[in-house]
Amino acid sequence: MDLDPKDYLKATGPFPVVLVSTLNGDVENVAPYAWVMAISMDPPILGVAIRNIRDTFKNIMDQGEFVVSVPGPELKDKVIKTAAALPRDQSEFKHADLTPKKSKIVSPPGVEECLTQIECKLEWAKEAGDHHVVCGRVVNVSICKELEESGIDATYPDALMHIGGGRNLYTKSGQIFS
Numbered sequence: 297m298d299l300d301p302k303d304y305l306k307a308t309g310p311f312p313v314v315l316v317s318t319l320n321g322d323v324e325n326v327a328p329y330a331w332v333m334a335i336s337m338d339p340p341i342l343g344v345a346i347r348n349i350r351d352t353f354k355n356i357m358d359q360g361e362f363v364v365s366v367p368g369p370e371l372k373d374k375v376i377k378t379a380a381a382l383p384r385d386q387s388e389f390k391h392a393d394l395t396p397k398k399s400k401i402v403s404p405p406g407v408e409e410c411l412t413q414i415e416c417k418l419e420w421a422k423e424a425g426d427h428h429v430v431c432g433r434v435v436n437v438s439i440c441k442e443l444e445e446s447g448i449d450a451t452y453p454d455a456l457m458h459i460g461g462g463r464n465l466y467t468k469s470g471q472i473f474s
């Protein structure tokens with residue numbers, strides 16, 4: 297059978313959910329994003345599709361930096377809490393009981409409870425339909441102790457995955473095989 301082209305997300309696998317943190321003055325904003333993609337290795341560039349009505353988008357355009365933190369499946373409820381539509385001057389960190397982790401290079405903090413924190417500086421943003429593709433140059437990557445000890449070349453962050461296309465379901469990363 298064929299699907300409506302607008303339902304193409306139902307014909308893809310799940311995508312990892314990340315938490316994108318940004319700054320609005322001294323307000324630490326954090327929200328979940330599932331439309332995340334690797335864009336370039338050299339230079340290292342990471343892309344996120346963000347609607348321009350989001351505080352995250354406005355903050356990145358104003359301040360020029362963001363941090364992508366990768367949560368494990370056990371953080372699902374807190375991740376969903378960060379999607380609350382709070383006024384722009386209120387931090388979702390407190391609302392979701394998450395801890396800001398000081399970044400090494402950029403000003404916005406990452407999320408302490410996450411498996412990895414990827415610090416980015418805005419390269420460019422381009423309108424694409426109802427979202428903007430926001431590309432960030434990766435300037436620092438931190439991984440948690442467990443990943444470091446397990447040997448990052450043989451394993452991977454066991455990320456929380458989002459089954460999109462209006463279904464709002466979640467799954468976990470699968471088995472490793474080659």
Ligand SMILES: Cc1cc2nc3c(=O)[nH]c(=O)nc-3n(C[C@H](O)[C@H](O)[C@H](O)COP(=O)(O)O)c2cc1C
Nearest residue numbers: 327328329330331345346347350351352379380458
């Ligand atoms: C699992 C999940 C994934 C999401 N992915 C995206 C996304 O990729 N792009 C987007 O614009 N919004 C996405 N959203 C919606 C935003 O997270 C939500 O509107 C949030 O309130 C935006 O917060 P902000 O205004 O502080 O940036 C997602 C929400 C959830 C729960």
